[in-house]
Amino acid sequence: xxxxxxxxxxxxxxxxxxxxxxxxxGEGIPIKTTLDNHVSVQYAGLMSALVDKAKSVVRDLDPxxxxxxxxxxxxxxxxxxxxxxDFILIVVQNPxx
Amino acid sequence: xxxxxxxxxxxxxxAYTKLRKTFGRQPxxxxxxxxxxxxxxxxxELHKEYVLRNPVHREIQATLPQSEHDTNTKQxxxxxxxxxxxxxxxxxxxxxxxxxxxxxxxxxxxxxxNYVHSxxxxxxxxxxxIDQNNxxxxxxxxxxxxxxxxxxxxxxxxxxxxxxxxxxRPVSSIAWTDEKRAKLVASYCHKNFQESxxxxxxxxxxxxxxxQTSPVQEFSPTxxxxxxxxxxxxxxxxxxxLVNGTINVFDIRASSNPVSSSSIYNxxxxxxxxxxxxxLRTNTEFFTGSPDGQCLWWDKRNLxxxxxxxxxxxxxxxxxxxxxxxxxxxxxxxxxxxxxxKFLCGTESGLIINANRMGxxxxxxxxxxxxxHTGLVRAVQRSPCTLRMFISxxxxxxxxxSEEVRTAPIIVTNPYRSEVxxxxxxxxxxxxxxxxxxxxxxxxxxxxxxxxxxxxxxxVSRHGLNKLMPHPKGQxxxxxxxxxxxxxxxxxxxxxxxxxxDKQLMHQIYNRETKREHNVDTRFKEQRLKMRVETEPTAEIxxxxxxxxxxxxEQLTKEYLNTVxxxxxxxxxxxxxxxxxx
Numbered sequence: 001x002x003x004x005x006x007x008x009x010x011x012x013x014x015x016x017x018x019x020x021x022x023x024x025x026g027e028g029i030p031i032k033t034t035l036d037n038h039v040s041v042q043y044a045g046l047m048s049a050l051v052d053k054a055k056s057v058v059r060d061l062d063p064x065x066x067x068x069x070x071x072x073x074x075x076x077x078x079x080x081x082x083x084x085x086d087f088i089l090i091v092v093q094n095p096x097x
Numbered sequence: 098x099x100x101x102x103x104x105x106x107x108x109x110x111x112a113y114t115k116l117r118k119t120f121g122r123q124p125x126x127x128x129x130x131x132x133x134x135x136x137x138x139x140x141x142e143l144h145k146e147y148v149l150r151n152p153v154h155r156e157i158q159a160t161l162p163q164s165e166h167d168t169n170t171k172q173x174x175x176x177x178x179x180x181x182x183x184x185x186x187x188x189x190x191x192x193x194x195x196x197x198x199x200x201x202x203x204x205x206x207x208x209x210x211n212y213v214h215s216x217x218x219x220x221x222x223x224x225x226x227i228d229q230n231n232x233x234x235x236x237x238x239x240x241x242x243x244x245x246x247x248x249x250x251x252x253x254x255x256x257x258x259x260x261x262x263x264x265x266r267p268v269s270s271i272a273w274t275d276e277k278r279a280k281l282v283a284s285y286c287h288k289n290f291q292e293s294x295x296x297x298x299x300x301x302x303x304x305x306x307x308x309q310t311s312p313v314q315e316f317s318p319t320x321x322x323x324x325x326x327x328x329x330x331x332x333x334x335x336x337x338x339l340v341n342g343t344i345n346v347f348d349i350r351a352s353s354n355p356v357s358s359s360s361i362y363n364x365x366x367x368x369x370x371x372x373x374x375x376x377l378r379t380n381t382e383f384f385t386g387s388p389d390g391q392c393l394w395w396d397k398r399n400l401x402x403x404x405x406x407x408x409x410x411x412x413x414x415x416x417x418x419x420x421x422x423x424x425x426x427x428x429x430x431x432x433x434x435x436x437x438x439k440f441l442c443g444t445e446s447g448l449i450i451n452a453n454r455m456g457x458x459x460x461x462x463x464x465x466x467x468x469x470h471t472g473l474v475r476a477v478q479r480s481p482c483t484l485r486m487f488i489s490x491x492x493x494x495x496x497x498x499s500e501e502v503r504t505a506p507i508i509v510t511n512p513y514r515s516e517v518x519x520x521x522x523x524x525x526x527x528x529x530x531x532x533x534x535x536x537x538x539x540x541x542x543x544x545x546x547x548x549x550x551x552x553x554x555x556x557v558s559r560h561g562l563n564k565l566m567p568h569p570k571g572q573x574x575x576x577x578x579x580x581x582x583x584x585x586x587x588x589x590x591x592x593x594x595x596x597x598x599d600k601q602l603m604h605q606i607y608n609r610e611t612k613r614e615h616n617v618d619t620r621f622k623e624q625r626l627k628m629r630v631e632t633e634p635t636a637e638i639x640x641x642x643x644x645x646x647x648x649x650x651e652q653l654t655k656e657y658l659n660t661v662x663x664x665x666x667x668x669x670x671x672x673x674x675x676x677x678x679x
Contacts, residue, residue: 002207002208002213004213004216004217005207005212005213005216005217006207008216008217008220009216012220012223012224012227015224015227015228015231016227016231017227017230017231018227023212023216025186025206025212027186027187027188028185028186029186029187029202029203031203031206031207031212032203032207041183041184045184045185068222069222069226071226073236078230080223080226080227082219082222082223084215084218084219085215086211086212086215087211087212087215087216087219089215089216089219089223091223091227093227093230095230095234096230096231
């Protein structure tokens, strides 16, 4: 079971354009990451806050609604965040032009 | 003296005897040394009924009772401090600096069921988006290099404001003052030729277009005012033509009564139906026309007599001299600065006369005329695009003419349902003109874009409209109706200014239509010539047989007339009503 999770993460990291994959738990600690520690910790801390905020926005506007996905497009890369009940999965990808 | 009881403190009597014979005598007072009359000692018994009281200190002040009470919030002590937070969230037993601990914690979490489940759930979604990003660039600006299309023209005419005459007289003339914030000058008059109503008010108004309730200024001509014109460059000077044929000049700054007026003996014999400024650098000359058949030129500074006069007689036979009996009444005049020596005149009999002031003889001055309308010509105006083209209106029709073509109008449109009372070209837009009719409708035509019907029509009033005057900038139009309401219309942007090729296209239309008329004319002439040539030799042959010749001649004339009719019918079908541009 744990192997499957490992496999998944590895597969994701080998997709075209993907810079790194980070799994963050509810407390904001990066559980599994393919980037170095310093960067992972930054992503973990910043993203957790943003995901919480986004979730609260969606829920406030419509209580029956829920956040499914979050994409942040910047000049140099795109950060995609998939929120779950306890964990969030962050993938950083470079746009392929 | 009697002794009295000691102890009865309350009551004390002193009785004495007095002889009757001494009553009424003057009391004689004597100075007597002091002596005790009575002494009352304290009663010790009464002492027992009283008790000594504690001494009381009391301060008294005569003021209102007041009190003082103060409150304050609880003091919150605030303190600014920075936090250096690098990493956190680890459970208490895991130390940050211990790599082993961290890894152990991580591995523990990874083995949880929850973790694996979550990862496997999130996987398809994230893979979808990764692939999507790889496939297309979602965030690019699409259609960035598409050129903007020209905006669709929407024609819009709206009534911006209404100015009502309190006396409900029909509007007789409208003019715009020549200043930055132009004002509307309107004159009102019932146009009856007999000046029988002396109780008719003659007051005319100057309206500020933003103020609807009352006019900015008023001015009162001596008689009913039929025409009013504002001096160019001077916004305070107004010139009015009146119903008795005289002119009144007003200076609005000075007073509402005329500054000067012409004498009735030197002016027109009939109401002044047209009044126009002429070209002169000093802006002081103007000319007037009237149904009495003459045009008079005046100098604004000296109205005692006109500078020049001209009798509008065109249909002169042989050596007849022009006089009042054969002159045509003038109903409208047109003068354009571009042609300073020529002017156009519309008459009451439906002719439009082209006049050249520089002619030496009478026939040279009144060069030519057109049979324009069946009634009086209500308005004539040259086109701002081509000065050789002019528009006229009268009876039920509006027609466009060219100076070069004598026989027929170059452009005609279908007759209107009611009489057309005024027409004018749009000042800045070469292809458009506007017309107002007796049923209260304002028509706006664009000759290039739609030629069978007006591009915009607006029902302005329930009563007939009788005057139309656009502002020289083209955006606002003053329209007057038969009960004294002056409407201010606003046109949308695309109706004011021309498109890029409009002038060219308009010139093309003009050239084409003029050529067409010329061609039609020449063909006609050819036909007529041919007919005449054919009938002549047949007449010669039949000279011998005189008995039959008369019958034959009659028959031939009949045949000739029939063929001419047929030809006319064919060609006339193109002329009547519709015309095709291609």
